[in-house]
Amino acid sequence: MSRMIVPWGAAGVLAVIGVAEILLDSAFTSAPATPVAALAAVVLGAVVAGRFPVTGTAIVALAFPIAVAGGLNGPTGVTVLAFFLAPGWAGFTATGVRTSWPGPLAAQLMASLGTWIAGRAAGSSVGGLAAMAWENLFFGSLCWGAWGVGLLARRLRERADLLARLTAALEAEREAREHAVVVEERQRIARDMHDAVAHSISVMVLQLGAVRATLPTGTPQAEMLLGVERLGRESVRELRTLVGMLRDTTTAVAAPQPSLARAADLVAEVRAAGLPVELTTDGDLDGLPRPVDISAYRVLQEALTNVLKHAGTVPTAVTLRRTARDVIVAVENDSGGARSGSPPGHGLTGMRERVAVFDGSLAAGPRPDGGFSVRAVFPTGAHGAARERTGSRS
Missing domain, CATH: 1.20.58 (Methane Monooxygenase Hydroxylase; Chain G, domain 1)
Structure with missing residues (x-):
């Protein structure tokens, strides 16, 4: 209507x-x-x-x-x-x-x-x-x-x-990432409280119980130690309840799970908005480490968004390649006039932060023949895996 x-x-x-x-x-x-x-x-x-x-x-x-x-x-x-x-x-x-x-x-x-x-x-x-x-x-x-x-x-x-949808998706992913950081910090605090505080108090309660057993029953000293022992056990129960609350993530919002396997869908959406995009893949993109897969997809999404924002509907080439050690995301667009590419800003800063997490590299800048180029390299070998495990324990 x-x-x-x-x-x-x-x-x-x-x-x-x-x-x-x-x-x-x-x-x-x-x-x-x-x-x-x-x-x-x-x-x-x-x-x-x-x-x-x-x-x-x-x-x-x-x-x-x-x-x-x-x-x-x-x-x-x-x-x-x-x-x-x-x-x-x-x-x-x-x-x-x-x-x-x-x-x-x-x-x-x-x-x-x-x-x-x-x-x-x-x-x-x-x-x-x-x-x-x-x-x-x-x-x-x-x-x-x-x-x-x-x-x-x-x-x-x-x-x-399309720009509104891409911006909303990036904003949702940012909020989900911030929420994940909060959840991880809560779990770390819970582990510290359980491993350090609760354990120490439990040992103290056991020691008090051993000392109380050496005293005659009914003496003031034994009764005092019994009260302290009960207070210690109650504190341990309260700490364990608090740890359980900190570890409870059932109310967490499920984070979006993008993947380079969906790159063709993303390119199709951008192409439908008028951006002439050609996608080339080289190598098997399945089985990538999940954090690398998500970050690589977000870099691709951000790069295509920048092309639409700053260059317009100009011919653009997307190349996804996986080698024995790396996965490479490359986006190159032709000149779009006065603003021919992605100027420095939050978009490129966010890409660099994503790549830096995995000790990768990002090259972004104007092309010699006009236009703009973004090339992100994410290590997927032992070094990248070690970095990923280190990040998961922090």
């Missing part, structure tokens, strides 16, 4: 403008039948365009031959306005070029028919033929240009939606 609001609203506005044109233009006031018929075609076409943009464009364009066939010198003003709006709407709402090009083509044919009818009425003089050629060129440029603007607007909207 929301899709129909725009063309139906346009139909109302065009109807008001058309009626005002008929009432205020003296040429139309004396013979209103033809301009009213042309206006009816415009309004009907705008209403139909709510569900069928291409068909609606053809109906709107029919107002041109109706006007000249009825004796007018050319299309009405509201027809010219609709000639611009209808093909643009077809380009904006259709799913692609293949499904929307019949709209401007129908408008072009109706414009040609209208100019031919007007030419026959004016005669076949050289001036008349030149006028026909000019009118056909003018209205053809109008409808095809409007269609191109509609396609561009749709592409920009899809790109903005």
